[in-house]
Amino acid sequence: MSERYFTYKARPVVRNGxxxxxxxxxxxxxxxxxxxxxxxxxxxKTASEIKCYLMKTDKSLNPMEAITKTAARPxxxxxxxLAAAWLKTTEPAAG
Numbered sequence: 001m002s003e004r005y006f007t008y009k010a011r012p013v014v015r016n017g018x019x020x021x022x023x024x025x026x027x028x029x030x031x032x033x034x035x036x037x038x039x040x041x042x043x044x045k046t047a048s049e050i051k052c053y054l055m056k057t058d059k060s061l062n063p064m065e066a067i068t069k070t071a072a073r074p075x076x077x078x079x080x081x082l083a084a085a086w087l088k089t090t091e092p093a094a095g
Contacts, residue, residue: 029090031083050079
């Protein structure tokens with residue numbers, strides 16, 4: 001695959017409108033984040049509330065069954081940090 005994505009802590013971050021996906025769809029889990037509120041700071045809009053969902057990537061599950069954890073965070077940084085922690089806990093133990 002020759003496509004390159006923005007990454008955070010070595011995982012891809014892909015945005016489509018107000019929805020952000022963090023992680024690889026080839027992994028067992030991915031985090032979906034929805035920007036539910038924004039604040040204007042001059043000419044720039046910043047997220048002021050982000051809903052986070054840890055989801056299984058199994059295509060046979062309906063989206064509601066795939067969600068295993070939910071949370072809300074006030075900034076994109078905090079949402080990405082939470083997402084990174086969630087995905088780290090879903091990785092198989094090395095050893």
